[in-house]
Amino acid sequence: MSDSDNSMSSETLIAKELEEARAAQKKLEGLASSYQIQIRSLIDFIHQLSLSCKGQDLNLDARLAKLRTNLSNDNNIQAVLPELAEICDTLRNRTLQSQRELKSGQDSMLTLSQRLAAIDNISVHIKREIIHFQQDIIKPTISVWDFVPKITQLASIYESLLLERLVKGEPIEATAQHQHMAHELAHQLSELEFRAKDRDSIAALKAELAGNVSVERLLQAYQLVLKLLMTEVVREKNSSHQFLSAINECLALVRDSVNDNWTVTLNNFSKQRETNRQITNQCSEMDQHLQAATEIEALKQHISAELQMLQARIKEREQEQQNDVIRLKKSMDSMRKEIETLSVESGNFKEKLVEQQRLIMTDTLTQLPNRAAMDERLKREYRNVRRNNSQLWVVVADVDNFKLINDNFGHPAGDKTLQVVATTLQNTLRKGEFVARYGGEEFVLLLPDIDEEQALHIVNRVRERVSSIPFKFGDRRVALTISFGCAQVNSNETIHETFERADGALYRAKRNGRNRVEIDK
Numbered sequence: 001m002s003d004s005d006n007s008m009s010s011e012t013l014i015a016k017e018l019e020e021a022r023a024a025q026k027k028l029e030g031l032a033s034s035y036q037i038q039i040r041s042l043i044d045f046i047h048q049l050s051l052s053c054k055g056q057d058l059n060l061d062a063r064l065a066k067l068r069t070n071l072s073n074d075n076n077i078q079a080v081l082p083e084l085a086e087i088c089d090t091l092r093n094r095t096l097q098s099q100r101e102l103k104s105g106q107d108s109m110l111t112l113s114q115r116l117a118a119i120d121n122i123s124v125h126i127k128r129e130i131i132h133f134q135q136d137i138i139k140p141t142i143s144v145w146d147f148v149p150k151i152t153q154l155a156s157i158y159e160s161l162l163l164e165r166l167v168k169g170e171p172i173e174a175t176a177q178h179q180h181m182a183h184e185l186a187h188q189l190s191e192l193e194f195r196a197k198d199r200d201s202i203a204a205l206k207a208e209l210a211g212n213v214s215v216e217r218l219l220q221a222y223q224l225v226l227k228l229l230m231t232e233v234v235r236e237k238n239s240s241h242q243f244l245s246a247i248n249e250c251l252a253l254v255r256d257s258v259n260d261n262w263t264v265t266l267n268n269f270s271k272q273r274e275t276n277r278q279i280t281n282q283c284s285e286m287d288q289h290l291q292a293a294t295e296i297e298a299l300k301q302h303i304s305a306e307l308q309m310l311q312a313r314i315k316e317r318e319q320e321q322q323n324d325v326i327r328l329k330k331s332m333d334s335m336r337k338e339i340e341t342l343s344v345e346s347g348n349f350k351e352k353l354v355e356q357q358r359l360i361m362t363d364t365l366t367q368l369p370n371r372a373a374m375d376e377r378l379k380r381e382y383r384n385v386r387r388n389n390s391q392l393w394v395v396v397a398d399v400d401n402f403k404l405i406n407d408n409f410g411h412p413a414g415d416k417t418l419q420v421v422a423t424t425l426q427n428t429l430r431k432g433e434f435v436a437r438y439g440g441e442e443f444v445l446l447l448p449d450i451d452e453e454q455a456l457h458i459v460n461r462v463r464e465r466v467s468s469i470p471f472k473f474g475d476r477r478v479a480l481t482i483s484f485g486c487a488q489v490n491s492n493e494t495i496h497e498t499f500e501r502a503d504g505a506l507y508r509a510k511r512n513g514r515n516r517v518e519i520d521k
């Protein structure tokens with residue numbers, strides 16, 4: 001082969017290799033750009049994944065965000081592959097967990113629907129809805145979103161059922177709280193005073209509330225009591241209004257009379273002045289005539305005429321004054337009458353207020369002073385103790401096992417028992433000693449100016465008197481006793497603290513066997 005042949009073939013070779021290198025470069029460039037496109041798609045995909053998983057798992061959120069940043073910065077898929085693999089694992093686990101949760105949700109909803117189906121007396125329509133729901137809920141569920149309409153469906157079945165119950169007016173079951181409210185209302189009723197015509201129905205209502213009442217009856221009872229109270233408030237308002245109107249009318253009348261009288265007096269005054277002026281003028285005229293007179297006969301005639309005029313004027317004035325006096329007297333009489341009526345009315349109103357005050361301070365059932373009265377009396381006694389350094393005993397008394405009386409013989413028998421106990425307490429105490437019904441079967445005694453020995457003696461006397469009452473319910477004789485807790489007011493303690501000590505002593509008396517007097521030392 002010649003030299004020229006050799007150089008030809010090496011040139012061709014180089015050109016070919018160059019061609020191949022160019023093709024490879026082009027291919028590489030194509031690959032690089034497709035790699036970039038793939039990375040961008042991957043970043044995009046991770047972004048979408050982050051959005052759809054957001055909030056479910058904070059750790060997963062953070063890892064996806066980090067992966068996206070790494071990929072955007074390095075453009076190196078190889079480097080993020082391990083992280084990507086871990087994320088895939090996490091996602092797979094989460095999916096499995098979600099499916100387990102969905103299954104358990106499905107089971108609970110099925111159980112719930114079975115319970116609904118077991119409720120008595122539900123309509124055919126609701127039964128059918130429940131069956132459809134049950135057929136639907138057991139179908140496989142892929143995602144939470146499939147679940148949402150099912151929850152809505154179950155809620156609507158519940159709603160229909162509730163509506164059906166409300167329309168049917170089925171009784172709501174009374175709970176312990178309802179019974180407590182009923183007893184509380186019965187207790188409040190004992191503290192209120194009702195009109196005579198309402199008393200029997202209130203007593204019956206009280207007895208009913210003390211037993212087991214339905215929620216419906218409880219609501220009716222509240223409604224009735226509220227109505228009675230409103231009527232009473234309106235009546236009171238009207239009666240006060242009437243009284244105030246009467247006062248107003250009377251005051252207006254008195255004011256008019258006084259105005260009239262004042263005008264009459266002013267008129268009189270000016271008339272009197274005018275009369276006086278006329279008399280003075282006539283007198284000075286007569287004087288002038290007298291001075292100028294030369295003939296006695298002419299003077300006599302003139303003076304006589306003047307005197308007649310004067311007499312007539314004075315008579316006229318007298319008549320006017322008499323008329324005024326009559327008018328004044330009339331006006332005074334009507335004013336007096338008005339004031340008398342007013343005084344009777346205000347007397348009645350005052351009596352009513354006093355009676356109301358007494359009722360506010362009196363326990364309706366036992367007619368003893370009530371808790372409000374006791375609070376007031378206690379404050380007064382306390383002031384005395386502080387001012388005079390005197391003694392005061394606070395005694396809390398509680399009828400023993402009173403619930404048994406109610407339970408065995410009925411609430412009305414319990415009421416009667418409380419009345420008898422109250423009367424006995426009242427009658428056994430002496431002047432200056434005080435007893436009030438504190439509430440329920442509890443009483444409070446205030447015993448001033450005695451020492452411990454005397455206090456014990458008095459309280460034991462009361463205790464024995466109560467225990468000796470011959471209670472008889474039907475043909476059964478029942479012994480009733482009371483326990484007492486006593487505390488003497490100490491210097492530097494509040495009323496509340498003394499009370500608490502007396503209460504503590506009462507608790508001890510109960511614990512130590514009842515029918516006892518315990519003293520807080």
Ligand SMILES: Nc1nc2c(ncn2[C@@H]2O[C@H](COP(=O)(O)OP(=O)(O)OP(=O)(O)O)[C@@H](O)[C@H]2O)c(=O)[nH]1
Nearest residue numbers: 190398399400401402403404406411414415440441
């Ligand atoms: N009849 C009637 N009962 C009332 C009245 N006020 C409260 N009660 C009842 O009095 C009872 C008090 O019962 P408890 O507090 O258990 O006390 P207890 O049976 O007296 O027993 P001890 O105090 O432990 O001896 C409750 O059943 C109340 O309902 C009322 O005005 N009239």
